[in-house]
Amino acid sequence: MLTEIEKKVIAAIQGDIPLEANPYEILAEGLGMEEEAFLGILKSLDEKKLIRRYGATLRHQKSGFSANAMVAWKAPEEKIQEIGETMAGFEAVSHCYRRDPKPGWPYNLYTMVHARSQDSCRDIVGQMAQKTGLSDYSMLFSIRELKKTSMRYFETE
Amino acid sequence: MDDLDKKLLNSIQSGFPICSRPYAAIGEMLDMDEAEVLERLKKLKASGIIRRIGGNFGPENLGYFSTLCAAKVPEEKLEVFTQTVNAYPGVTHNYVRENDWNVWFTFIEPSREVIARNLEEIAEKTGVTEILNLPATHVFKIRAKFSL
Numbered sequence: 001m002l003t004e005i006e007k008k009v010i011a012a013i014q015g016d017i018p019l020e021a022n023p024y025e026i027l028a029e030g031l032g033m034e035e036e037a038f039l040g041i042l043k044s045l046d047e048k049k050l051i052r053r054y055g056a057t058l059r060h061q062k063s064g065f066s067a068n069a070m071v072a073w074k075a076p077e078e079k080i081q082e083i084g085e086t087m088a089g090f091e092a093v094s095h096c097y098r099r100d101p102k103p104g105w106p107y108n109l110y111t112m113v114h115a116r117s118q119d120s121c122r123d124i125v126g127q128m129a130q131k132t133g134l135s136d137y138s139m140l141f142s143i144r145e146l147k148k149t150s151m152r153y154f155e156t157e
Numbered sequence: 158m159d160d161l162d163k164k165l166l167n168s169i170q171s172g173f174p175i176c177s178r179p180y181a182a183i184g185e186m187l188d189m190d191e192a193e194v195l196e197r198l199k200k201l202k203a204s205g206i207i208r209r210i211g212g213n214f215g216p217e218n219l220g221y222f223s224t225l226c227a228a229k230v231p232e233e234k235l236e237v238f239t240q241t242v243n244a245y246p247g248v249t250h251n252y253v254r255e256n257d258w259n260v261w262f263t264f265i266e267p268s269r270e271v272i273a274r275n276l277e278e279i280a281e282k283t284g285v286t287e288i289l290n291l292p293a294t295h296v297f298k299i300r301a302k303f304s305l
Contacts, residue, residue: 152246
């Protein structure tokens with residue numbers, strides 16, 4: 001369970017850290033806290049592995065990775081652990097999850113593939129298919145971004 | 158973007174320093190001074206290469222639930238569907254994709270029940286009733302770092 005003060009610190013760093021020499025002092029001030037106390041809580045959240053990743057988020061379109069495809073695969077359940085790990089080993093794969101299949105949607109393994117072009121995505125997906133022996137999959141390129149934000153936790157509490 | 162910018166971007170996507178002068182600490186690692194780090198980061202931010210600098214959390218670690226949803230939305234309903242879905246703060250990503258299941262969005266809420274209720278509400282408001290709720294049952298990989 002998180003304490004109220006931990007929730008406040010999480011809410012403070014889930015946005016943008018100020019690009020000033022003393023960002024934590026500024027954030028702490030906003031919460032009516034001392035910088036040292038703020039840093040102590042932040043360190044403990046980090047040590048408890050509650051921060052998945054702490055740092056800059058890039059726009060991949062602008063950093064050269066302009067194409068992304070979500071690929072839904074139909075994998076045999078008895079081999080899904082091994083296949084999932086193989087998929088995860090590809091550098092171009094940012095996310096890999098198992099999800100239950102649904103009526104009308106038979107896929108159970110999902111990968112997000114990022115590359116510099118759609119052709120390059122297709123090449124990589126071809127390699128993934130070959131390496132795992134999977135042939136039943138659906139490649140879903142994004143046509144339009146409708147929303148992309150970061151989740152804001154503990155803001156209404 | 159020069160080589161120093163790339164070095165800077167590669168080093169600050171994770172493990173951002175937790176200390177009183179974090180930009181000075183980054184500078185020390187890369188042999189730059191604090192002012193140069195700040196100046197370069199401000200430029201990278203202004204040009205849009207950096208979306209934000211901050212903490213990223215796994216919803217489950219904080220007691221939240223997340224899921225991926227897919228909907229079959231006819232062209233004439235796309236606008237109202239997008240408006241309705243995007244209005245939920247818990248919807249963080251939403252894309253039109255090349256498929257019969259053409260709209261894909263992620264939902265993060267304090268419980269599974271809230272997600273289910275929101276999806277019912279969306280169906281009622283938009284008349285789009287074919288919506289899949291596909292929570293992950295196993296995570297093989299999550300990475301949001303890019304080497305430049």
